[in-house]
Amino acid sequence: MRFQDYDCETFYDEWMAAPGKPRPEASLLVRMLESLPAGELQRRQLAAERAFLVMGITFAVYGHRDGAEKVWPFDLLPRLVIMDEWERIDRGLRQRIQTLNLFLNDIYHTQRIVRDGIIPEEVIRTAKSFRPECIGLRPPAGIWAHITGTDLVRDRDGKMYVLEDNLRCPSGVSYVLENRQVMKRTFPQVFQASRVLPVDDYPSRLLDTLQFVAPMSARNPRVAVLTPGVFNSAYFEHSFLARQMGVELVEGRDLHVDGGRVFMRTTRGLERVDVIYRRIDDDFLDPRVFRPDSMLGVPGLMKAYMEGKVTLVNAPGTGVADDKVVYAYVPKMIKYYLGEEPILPNVPTYLCWEKKDLDYILGHLDELVVKAANESGGYGMLIGPHSTKEQQGEFADKIKAAPRNYIAQPTLGLSRVPTLVDGKLEGRHVDLRPYILYGREIYVQPGGLTRVALKKGSLVVNSSQGGGSKDTWVLPAPPPQAVDGLDVRTPITMGAQ
């Protein structure tokens, strides 16, 4: 496996400072890979894929007939982040999550930020994910978004930007934990020598967070994870987290509201639930309040929540801070609520509903990325440089018809990480989603999920659109250049645990 021919092109490469010149944090891995016998890396890659299949770490593919599951593609070569940079990311994320929670609390109460003219009233009123049902709500400890997965990207200039705040039901953290298990087994010596910061305590921290926000009346709070069921694409993660926390995994039909309290139907009758980590969208939570046709939710759940009998995590209504137009105002929010400068910048964002921006957007559709304000998963998106004239025309019409529903950003040259492609190493674009928990304190999981666009040249990293994942190593310092007694060629046998 040679790095000689590895081409960084015009992008920022997370491993290589220049062709043939690894960054200090990557040099141990580069040396290890270069010393592997031909075919060895592919062999380990296959073993890792087999391990995922046997462990059943799969996601359901929508639109396929029942039982269709895929292993989410995983690439063995990790993304590396050195501690100095990580500390800044960590501080930036804390600042951001604190701000967003202050914003949510404000927006469902006095709307000070609107009255002070920082955010136009219209932006809030027209956000699809704003829930008037939540006005006046006081969630325990004043926390609305307990679990966040913020998407970060690095542009050509090497600078990190916040691309999206995912405040609804961000998924993927189970892959962080499982990828790490597989990596430890695949590259044990290098892993150990690198002193990678651990991610494994996420489930116990998650449980702490959930129990911390239980209703005051619950002495020994009982937690449950609420899933839409086995056919949901993230079902594996739901069951994984429930298992890791040792709590019940429930579906809507397992829950029952009686006398204002929420119960699970068990073999011994009804048992109370105090905290629900819900992995279903607001819309489906409670057919009495939101979509009446929802079969996934629990009638009466919202009432029990509003009365403080049960805690929902994240709180309903947090999606408003996820709206891509609201996103554009986050830097202003940080200044407004905390009086601080944003540590992590936003990607510059043009708002279609502002006349000046709109004209610019329509004139530059071939350069910009256009996103629907309220979509996720890579759906409803136009990537200008990769689009046809017809697609641009289509989007121009859509934008003009509903300017509030779209935003545009410059097309970033996302940074790349070496990736194993057909037996060779090639750069592939990545983003980074660290997970943040907000309970008694704020916890930022060191690293997070690195998603990688496996198609050559593609910038879309979503699992539904041909993306895969990588482990993310936060390194306290660049690892030593060599490791005593390290025979990096030792084959490692892998299989199910």
Added chain:
Amino acid sequence: MLSRSADAIYWIGRYMERAESIARFIDVNLNLALDLPPGTQEQWKPLVGTTGDLYRFLERFDTTTRETVIEFLAFDVDNANSIYSCLRGARENARAVRDVISSDMWEHLNATYLQVSDEGARGRARHSSYQFFSEVKLAGRTFEGLTDDTMSHGESWNFCRLGRMLERSDKIARILDLKHFLSNGKTSSGALDDIEWSAVLQSASALELYRKRHGRLIKERIVEFLLLDREFPRSVHFCLVGAEEALHEITGTAIGTFRIPAEQRLGQLRSELAFARAEEILEQGLHETIDAIQLKLNLAGDAITNAFFIAAPLYSA
């Protein structure tokens, strides 16, 4: 535990046992084929008769050959009781209760499913039948071992055991009944009779134990061994004792007493067998007795479903 989870894990127990039992049925014939005198025709129709799915089989296949029967019993996606369907059912239930079962159980179950649903599985079942179905049986045994070894022996484990034991009672009775279908109601000649009986015993993993206990193959003693024996771990009586233990550990009611219909029905059937004699059973007709046992097992199964899975209790404990 959640009613839905209890339901799922009970069915994991049943489906895994069912998949293994079908491999055992097929095994009877594979054993027979090896021992039959040259020139004797292999009989595959009785096998389908035993499973109770003959009608469904005839809807889909014209002839009862080794190929069609193995296809139907092992791989047929449209046969809800094929090995493949059972493993898929077990796996889907396991996915729904990944939080209840251990990772070892899940990974083993998943690997077994992948093995049987693999493209090469049909070829292996045809060319190395004996080995293929031995592997399925062994996978079932391993799953039981993992269940006993990696799950805490509480309520969910007991639901799994309850499902497994009820299913096993049913299937052991059917294996015994296979002799009835093989002989087609007639009495076979001495040599053939012995071959058929030993194939039946072997498929229930009972041949060696039977020989130790009774020596010669005698119909009365075989019936007694497979239905009534107190020590042979696959006898119907032994399995019902296990099922009853599991049920009473779930409910907390003392064995020998009952509070709910499920306990009553299971207890009645178990004590019926506890006080039965093989000679009397043969007088009344073995096939008829086995039919009656299966009917009662079904009633007990229905009562269990009503008590724990369906009637979602609307009162607070």
